[in-house]
Amino acid sequence: MALVELVNLGQQFQGNVILEAINLKVERGEAFALIGPTGAGKTTLLRLIDLLDSPVKGQIYFDGVDVTRSGRKRLAARRRMAYVQQKPIVFSINVYDNVACGLKWRHEERKAIRKKVEEALELVSMADYRSRDAQTLSGGETQLVAIARALVTEPEMLLLDEPTANLDPVSTSKIESVLARIIQEKRTTILMATHDMSQGQRLAQMIGVLMEGKLVQIGQKSEIFEKPLNLKVAGFVGMQNILKGVITSNEDGVVSIDVRGKLIEAISDYQAGEEVCVCIRPEDIALAFSKPSSSARNAFEGEIKSIISSGPLASVELDCGFPLVALMTVRSAKEMELGIGKRIFASFKATAVHVVKS
Numbered sequence: 504m505a506l507v508e509l510v511n512l513g514q515q516f517q518g519n520v521i522l523e524a525i526n527l528k529v530e531r532g533e534a535f536a537l538i539g540p541t542g543a544g545k546t547t548l549l550r551l552i553d554l555l556d557s558p559v560k561g562q563i564y565f566d567g568v569d570v571t572r573s574g575r576k577r578l579a580a581r582r583r584m585a586y587v588q589q590k591p592i593v594f595s596i597n598v599y600d601n602v603a604c605g606l607k608w609r610h611e612e613r614k615a616i617r618k619k620v621e622e623a624l625e626l627v628s629m630a631d632y633r634s635r636d637a638q639t640l641s642g643g644e645t646q647l648v649a650i651a652r653a654l655v656t657e658p659e660m661l662l663l664d665e666p667t668a669n670l671d672p673v674s675t676s677k678i679e680s681v682l683a684r685i686i687q688e689k690r691t692t693i694l695m696a697t698h699d700m701s702q703g704q705r706l707a708q709m710i711g712v713l714m715e716g717k718l719v720q721i722g723q724k725s726e727i728f729e730k731p732l733n734l735k736v737a738g739f740v741g742m743q744n745i746l747k748g749v750i751t752s753n754e755d756g757v758v759s760i761d762v763r764g765k766l767i768e769a770i771s772d773y774q775a776g777e778e779v780c781v782c783i784r785p786e787d788i789a790l791a792f793s794k795p796s797s798s799a800r801n802a803f804e805g806e807i808k809s810i811i812s813s814g815p816l817a818s819v820e821l822d823c824g825f826p827l828v829a830l831m832t833v834r835s836a837k838e839m840e841l842g843i844g845k846r847i848f849a850s851f852k853a854t855a856v857h858v859v860k861s
Contacts, residue, residue, distance in 0.1 A: 504567050506531040506660060506692050507552060512561035514547055521547050522716045525561070529694055529709075531659075534686045536703030537696045538727075539713035540739065545696035546589070548713065549662050552694065553586040566659075585658035589665040591649030593637035598629060601637045602651045609656070623651040627681050643674025650681060654689070661685070663695040667702065675702075682706055700740055704728065712736050729784070730857050737782045737859060743818075743828045744783040747861050750775050757853065763825045768800040769856035780861045785830035787855035790819065790839070791848050799850040803827070807845050810836060821849055 505528040512525040522544045529535045537545050550556045551563065554570060554577045563571045565580040593601050602623055606616045624630040627647040632640070637648055646666060653661055666682065667675040683706060685691055697703055703710050704724050711721045720732040731737040737745055748762035750773050758771045760781055767781055789795065794802055805823030817836045821827045827849055841847070 504531075505529060505564075506533075506566055507694070508564040509552070510562040510564070512548075512551065512558050512563065514544075514551060514556070515559050516547075520716055522551075522558075525718050527711060527718060527721065529660075529692060531692055532690045533709060534693045534707045535695070535709045535711065536707035537694065537711050537713055538698065538700055538703045538739075539696075541698060543713045544716045545698075545713055546664055549586065549664050549694070549696055553584055553662050554581050555586075582656075583658060584660045584662060585653035585656055586662040587646075587649045587653050587664065587666060589668050591645060593640070593645055593648055595636065595638050597633065598624070598635050598637050598640070598648055599633040601648055602655050605652060605656045619655050619657075620651075623655040626654065626684065627651045628677070641674065643670050643677060646670065646674070646678055647681065650678070650685075654685065654691070658691065660692040660694065663693065665697055666695060667697075667699065679705060700728075712739065714739065731782065731859065733859055734780055734861070737780070737857070741784070742782040742857070743785050744781070744788075744826075746781040746783075746825055748779060748781055750777050750779060758858070760858070765803060765824050767856060768853045769858050770853055771858040773858060773860075778861045779858050782857040782859060783827075783851055783855060785818065785828045788827065788829035788849050788851045790829050790831060790841075791850070792839070794848050795850045797850065798852065800853040801856070802848055802850040804846060804848050807841060807843055807847060809843060810841060812836075821847070823849060 507529045509525050509527040512522060514522040539545055551558055562569055568576060570576045570580045599620055603616050603620045606619060624633055627650055629647050629651060667678050686693060710724050710727045712719050712727060714735055720727060720736050728740050731740055746762045748760040750758050751761050752759045752775050756770055758769050758773060760767045760769060762781060773779055803823040805821035805827060807819060808822050809820040811818045812833050815833055817831055817833045819829045829849055
């Protein structure tokens, strides 16, 4: 049985539809990332799941119980969840007391409170800050205190709204490391909303894509990022190479697709004559100065138009009769002495090509 299940959930604000027909199951012990652009409705959905707001339609089940509208049931379910907001509020008291406040409100014994707070602070690597005024902390430190405050009540489900938004890379890395430990050691069910797709890939087992108030695709991260359901999802998850074409043949599931007069081979059930889009991830494209003799069914000669470095990686843009972007390490690009205007072969397997309707 799923810990949380949403059935045909809908929400409106001032007559505007914010969420529509949301159906979702989050299994116990699962780490689930909800990704989508800003304004897609991620925070609204988290607030509904945390029972802070009520939906205009649909049902919310927690541990098999319908908690959509019953006040008593909603309160009981809320005590089994914890919610960390994008911009958490800390009280003007020390870090220890900030983390302890939830336990004090529940009237737990002082000895039990101390044990749980110390464990939570150790888990988020903030034990040395226990006496610090919480309002003197940095953004990343504040977020860690908020996570500790949520965890200290031992929730069955932890909801996180953009846990690293507007934080520097060092703080982001620390928080992701803490979340990874929670997922691995605590087995707490986690539902995290983020617009950072790479963060969703690193931390979650399952991913849902929320766009324009609709949950358009749910699946394992490999499905979402390698086999997006449609063009909107493909563009959002970083399929930089999206090329329009027409299928010219289908022989036992191996299709040939005419893209600007060039034939790209792929695996697909679409039939000849259908207009489609070819999606290829940049990291699945190999570059070489001679035509490869490998098993790659697709090889195209092209001219290098630009090379853009970002950290250890370089994006190489080619004109192969159609635009193509390949991703490689900066080191490899230097060793190959790649440069603008040079001609090179780009190759990729038919299985690396994802085909969607145009």
